[in-house]
Amino acid sequence: xxxxxxxxxxxxxxxxxxxxxxxxxxxxxxxxxxxxxxxxxxxxxxxxxxxxxxxxxxxxxxxxxxxxxxxxxxxxxxxxxxxxxxxxxxxxxxxxxxxxxxxxxxxxxxxxxxxxxxxxxxxxxxxxxxxxxxxxxxxxxxxxxxxxxxxxxxxxxxxxxxxxxxxxxxxxxxxxxxxxxxxxxxxxxxxxxxxxxxxxxxxxxxxxxxxxxxxxxxxxxxxxxxxxxxxxxxxxxxxxxxxxxxxxxxxxxxxxxxxxxxxxxxxxxxxxxxxxxxxxxxxxxxxxxxxxxxxxxxxxxxxxxxxxxxxxxxxxxxxxxxxxxxxxx
Amino acid sequence: xxxxxxxxxxxxxxxxxxxxxxxxxxxxxxxxxxxxxxxxxxxxxxxxxxxxxxxxxxxxxxxxxxxxxxxxxxxxxxxxxxxxxxxxxxxxxxxxxxxxxxxxxxxxxxxxxxxxxxxxxxxxxxxxxxxxxxxxxxxxxxxxxxxxxxxxxxxxxxxxxxxxxxxxxxxxxxxxxxxxxxxxxxxxxxxxxxxxxxxxxxxxxxxxxxxxxxxxxxxxxxxxxxxxxxxxxxxxxxxxxxxxxxxxxxxxxxxxxxxxxxxxxxxxxxxxxxxxxxxxxxxxxxxxxxxxxxxxxxxxxxxxxxxxxxxxxxxxxxxxx
Numbered sequence: 004x005x006x007x008x009x010x011x012x013x014x015x016x017x018x019x020x021x022x023x024x025x026x027x028x029x030x031x032x033x034x035x036x037x038x039x040x041x042x043x044x045x046x047x048x049x050x051x052x053x054x055x056x057x058x059x060x061x062x063x064x065x066x067x068x069x070x071x072x073x074x075x076x077x078x079x080x081x082x083x084x085x086x087x088x089x090x091x092x093x094x095x096x097x098x099x100x101x102x103x104x105x106x107x108x109x110x111x112x113x114x115x116x117x118x119x120x121x122x123x124x125x126x127x128x129x130x131x132x133x134x135x136x137x138x139x140x141x142x143x144x145x146x147x148x149x150x151x152x153x154x155x156x157x158x159x160x161x162x163x164x165x166x167x168x169x170x171x172x173x174x175x176x177x178x179x180x181x182x183x184x185x186x187x188x189x190x191x192x193x194x195x196x197x198x199x200x201x202x203x204x205x206x207x208x209x210x211x212x213x214x215x216x217x218x219x220x221x222x223x224x225x226x227x228x229x230x231x232x233x234x235x236x237x238x239x240x241x242x243x244x245x246x247x248x249x250x251x252x253x254x255x256x257x258x259x260x261x262x263x264x265x266x267x268x269x270x271x272x273x274x275x276x277x278x279x280x281x282x283x284x285x286x287x288x289x290x291x292x293x294x295x296x297x298x299x300x301x302x303x304x305x306x307x308x309x310x311x312x313x314x315x316x317x318x319x320x321x322x323x324x325x326x327x328x329x330x331x332x
Numbered sequence: 333x334x335x336x337x338x339x340x341x342x343x344x345x346x347x348x349x350x351x352x353x354x355x356x357x358x359x360x361x362x363x364x365x366x367x368x369x370x371x372x373x374x375x376x377x378x379x380x381x382x383x384x385x386x387x388x389x390x391x392x393x394x395x396x397x398x399x400x401x402x403x404x405x406x407x408x409x410x411x412x413x414x415x416x417x418x419x420x421x422x423x424x425x426x427x428x429x430x431x432x433x434x435x436x437x438x439x440x441x442x443x444x445x446x447x448x449x450x451x452x453x454x455x456x457x458x459x460x461x462x463x464x465x466x467x468x469x470x471x472x473x474x475x476x477x478x479x480x481x482x483x484x485x486x487x488x489x490x491x492x493x494x495x496x497x498x499x500x501x502x503x504x505x506x507x508x509x510x511x512x513x514x515x516x517x518x519x520x521x522x523x524x525x526x527x528x529x530x531x532x533x534x535x536x537x538x539x540x541x542x543x544x545x546x547x548x549x550x551x552x553x554x555x556x557x558x559x560x561x562x563x564x565x566x567x568x569x570x571x572x573x574x575x576x577x578x579x580x581x582x583x584x585x586x587x588x589x590x591x592x593x594x595x596x597x598x599x600x601x602x603x604x605x606x607x608x609x610x611x612x613x614x615x616x617x618x619x620x621x622x623x624x625x626x627x628x629x630x631x632x633x634x635x636x637x638x639x640x641x642x643x644x645x646x647x648x649x650x651x652x653x
Binding site for chain 2: 057058166167168169196197198199200201202204205208223224225226227229230249253263264265266267268269270271272273274277278279280282283285
């Protein structure tokens with residue numbers, strides 16, 4: 004096996020719940036939202052690793068913790084073999100040059116009062132990498148790389164003058180301008196029309212090939228993940244319930260949750276199977292998650308008390324295919 | 333029997349730089365108890381069509397010409413009070429895009445549904461209306477007792493259900509749903525789509541479903557109209573459109589779709605951007621992005637013609653054969 008670029012070990016992120024005045028006097032226990040609750044994975048070089056799950060499963064929090072926008076509660080993050088879990092100051096800034104993030108909503112992640120030039124140039128200025136003509140050249144190059152051509156036409160515009168797809172290209176250019184090794188892409192196309200999603204995703208592929216970048220691709224759409232990712236991890240309430248190669252996950256889903264997610268994906272082909280509502284209700288609160296297996300309240304294949312009382316461990320059932328479910332004990 | 337028929341509907345928005353030709357010469361018919369999907373990219377005019385049907389265009393929106401026939405009433409010609417009296421919500425209602433985020437946070441869900449009822453039927457007492465609100469919540473799969481909850485106590489999926497209940501409050505015959513599942517997760521999306529299908533059957537509704545996502549239409553609708561830059565470019569049954577798309581734009585959006593079970597491939601896309609509708613391109617509005625564009629496409633606008641069996645298409649490739 005090649006050495007991994009990013010290693011995540013037993014990563015936890017708990018947010019303390021703020022209580023009201025009276026509650027804080029009378030309740031003895033501090034409550035936490037366990038957004039990420041002990042997950043492990045590795046991302047190799049030139050790999051797109053997918054993190055799939057519903058809203059509230061902790062996938063965005065994981066992404067933010069990885070690039071250290073949030074501080075982890077517990078666990079370790081190794082980047083190129085170095086522990087970056089508790090870096091700060093100048094060291095953190097140096098590592099930021101190598102890891103960047105693209106946010107979900109291109110309508111909110113670009114400052115409306117900055118021109119495209121300033122938006123794309125900002126990382127270079129913040130990290131004090133270059134200035135003057137070199138800065139200008141790099142901005143032009145970055146815009147060309149994301150196919151906003153000719154760059155002269157875009158540099159003086161403001162975000163509101165661009166379409167959603169163009170904005171997401173600007174966000175991509177901003178992430179790429181510092182030549183990162185690793186990019187977290189948090190639902191980069193979910194706000195875009197289906198017809199332009201393909202363009203943005205293909206652009207990401209090309210850039211990955213060209214600049215040898217690894218991606219953590221966060222999405223709720225398992226059909227997109229299927230086309231984008233090399234490996235996929237499925238998250239539910241802060242835990243990874245299944246992890247494996249994309250082919251394993253799609254053609255041989257083992258966890259009932261993965262199975263349900265796949266059944267819920269609508270297919271444009273009228274001859275294909277129609278969607279099934281396999282699981283009822285919505286994801287439970289992460290403040291007070293169900294005991295045992297966190298999915299047991301919605302599970303179709305509940306096998307008895309063990310699901311309620313004992314939390315299943317993530318086990319390797321086939322080579323490289325991991326699942327956390329008592330069905331496979 | 334058509335419940336709704338649009339004839340040559342043309343809607344412009346007046347701006348300082350001229351008219352934005354948002355909808356141009358749209359012909360469309362919805363049969364009784366049919367579910368029609370209206371698909372297209374952002375800015376293609378699909379929401380404008382819906383707003384025109386209910387006559388709730390913003391002040392700068394003008395219905396330039398054309399008819400909006402509900403049975404035999406021309407909605408385009410009615411006065412504001414007649415529309416309120418006869419059509420809006422009583423016959424045709426709508427689930428707006430993002431409406432679940434537009435619920436008033438300081439009113440209880442029940443009161444907001446009651447408001448929808450009493451606004452349109454001032455004679456109904458508040459108690460009767462509240463009883464109806466309970467029934468409606470039950471109908472959309474929410475505990476009736478939750479009329480006393482505030483919106484923040486509902487999850488996203490429940491808010492969407494409540495908004496659907498509100499649209500059904502006055503027993504309309506035609507429901508327009510604008511991107512009803514766009515901001516929802518797949519699991520919740522599946523639940524809402526199933527709800528819409530069930531309600532349509534149970535209440536004998538006709539449905540217009542507006543979305544950019546063809547798969548959502550395949551799940552719920554009988555026929556599809558594809559819109560591009562303010563025009564209908566193709567219309568047919570869901571089956572016809574998917575298995576033999578005739579317009580290059582339709583072919584483009586179908587092949588851009590990620591299929592879960594297909595081998596992992598590079599997704600195809602339609603290059604370019606939709607045109608600026610202040611100055612739409614002459615001839616076929618799709619020609620600047622079309623890989624089959626011919627000379628005639630730049631000069632002459634293709635009419636919407638029947639290619640056989642009610643499958644309509646507006647493309648010179650089909651017309652000249």
